[in-house]
Amino acid sequence: MTSQRTSDGSQRRIALVVAYEGANYAGFQLQADVPTIQGELEKAFNRLTGERARVRGASRTDSGAHALCQVVDLVTDTAHGTDVVVAAMNHYLPDDIRIILASDVPETFHARRSATRRDYRYSIANRPVPSPLLRRTHHAEPVPLDLEAMRTATHSLVGIRDFGQIATAHPRDQSAVRRVFQWDVKRQTDDPDVIVIDCAANGFLRHQIRRTNAVLLEIGKGRLPIHATADALAGRTQQLHNIPTLPAKGLCLRSVHYPEFNHLLKVASYHETN
Numbered sequence: 001m002t003s004q005r006t007s008d009g010s011q012r013r014i015a016l017v018v019a020y021e022g023a024n025y026a027g028f029q030l031q032a033d034v035p036t037i038q039g040e041l042e043k044a045f046n047r048l049t050g051e052r053a054r055v056r057g058a059s060r061t062d063s064g065a066h067a068l069c070q071v072v073d074l075v076t077d078t079a080h081g082t083d084v085v086v087a088a089m090n091h092y093l094p095d096d097i098r099i100i101l102a103s104d105v106p107e108t109f110h111a112r113r114s115a116t117r118r119d120y121r122y123s124i125a126n127r128p129v130p131s132p133l134l135r136r137t138h139h140a141e142p143v144p145l146d147l148e149a150m151r152t153a154t155h156s157l158v159g160i161r162d163f164g165q166i167a168t169a170h171p172r173d174q175s176a177v178r179r180v181f182q183w184d185v186k187r188q189t190d191d192p193d194v195i196v197i198d199c200a201a202n203g204f205l206r207h208q209i210r211r212t213n214a215v216l217l218e219i220g221k222g223r224l225p226i227h228a229t230a231d232a233l234a235g236r237t238q239q240l241h242n243i244p245t246l247p248a249k250g251l252c253l254r255s256v257h258y259p260e261f262n263h264l265l266k267v268a269s270y271h272e273t274n
Contacts, residue, residue, distance in 0.1 A: 006159055008033045011075050014085065015105045015265055016041070018070045020097040023249060024135045028070070037061070037097060041072060044092035048085070049078045058111045058256040059118055063208070064248035066137060069100070071256045071265065073111040099158040117181060117257035119200040122213050122250045127193040138194065139250035145195060145220035147185055153219045154183040154228035157199075157212065165235040167205035168245070178203055184218065197256075210246040218243055 013173040018041065026034040030042070041055045080088070082102035083098040088147060089099045108114075123138045125131050130140035157180055164176030188194040197213050215232055218224040232240055 011077055011123045012100055012107055013073055013075050013105050013107055014082065015071060015073045015109060015111065015261070016089075016102050017100040018067060018072060018097065019100055020067050020070070021136065022061060022064050022066045022096075024094075025063065026098060027065070028057050028059070028061045029137050037067075037070070038072075040097055041089075042094060044089045045074065047092045048080070048088045049076060051076055051078065056111045059117050059204075059253050061253055062073075062210070062240065062248040062251065063245050065253070066249075066253040067253040070253055071111050071115070071193060071258075073105065073109055085252060101265070105264055109258075109261055110137075111256075114258050114261060115199055115256050116202060116259055117255075118203065118253065119182075119198070119255040120204070120209055121252050121254050122197040122199075122209060122246070123252070124195040124197070124250060125193060126195050133176065134194075136249055137252070139247055139269075141195075143221050145217065146222060147187065147195065147220065149222075149226050150185045150197075150216045150220045153216055153226045153229045154185060156227075156233060157183040161233055163208050163212070163233065164214070166232050166240065167208040168211060169207075176205055178208070183212075207245055209251060210248065211240075211243075214243050214246045215240065217246070239244075 020037055022037065025037060026036050028037045030036055030038045038055050038057060042053065045051065045053050053074040053076050055072045055074050061067060061070070070269045082104065085102045086099045091176050093099070125138040125140050126145055130143050160177060162177045164170055167176060170176050179202045183197070183199045185195065185197050188196060197216065199209055212229070215224065215229055219226060219228055
């Protein structure tokens with residue numbers, strides 16, 4: 001593909017699809033003195049090109065959270081082909097971060113603002129004895145869960161909803177309304193002891209998924225009524241303050257959707273095979 005230069009012809013914008021296990025990182029966003037996904041990507045790109053490019057991500061995943069299909073973009077002067085960018089960055093990156101593909105994108109592309117939907121999965125190992133093989137990617141929950149009650153409770157989460165009463169520390173002067181397309185609870189077909197909660201929205205607030213799923217788990221344990229999710233959204237319950245936020249290690253960003261640019265990123269086809 002011919003590189004797409006910015007309007008003044010001096011630079012090009014490249015999008016990267018990135019997968020990572022986030023256990024060793026303090027989240028996606030760059031922070032001082034701690035390893036982050038953004039920091040590792042920028043260091044690898046600097047080693048490849050000598051440039052100090054700033055990486056923009058589709059979603060600022062929490063400390064310890066993972067991604068199957070994070071999307072980032074950056075502006076660069078490099079003439080390297082996208083295949084070279086993938087191979088060279090993977091050479092410089094730690095083994096728990098990988099570039100899946102790279103693509104030239106138009107100047108108007110923005111990894112966060114251009115995205116219309118983000119799909120996340122929260123994974124739970126629901127068994128009496130935790131599996132040592134899942135300790136970094138699944139939340140261990142020994143108490144049996146009533147999945148039917150949890151599924152019923154998710155009905156109040158889908159649609160245009162205000163999550164300001166559930167998400168933590170959301171600024172009062174910013175809208176907490178999000179369009180939720182999906183919030184499903186199911187058992188893994190190949191491992192019935194693993195329960196996954198899939199949710200998709202145009203965007204998520206800080207800790208929205210982990211706080212909401214914590215309420216669902218309390219419903220599944222029989223400690224809260226099915227209508228607790230609806231009550232929480234409406235601010236009709238104080239019980240949320242006593243419910244711990246689920247750990248980030250169970251959370252994984254699985255897909256980001258770009259109606260205008262999916263043909264360049266091949267995000268949908270990559271997601272379907274995983």
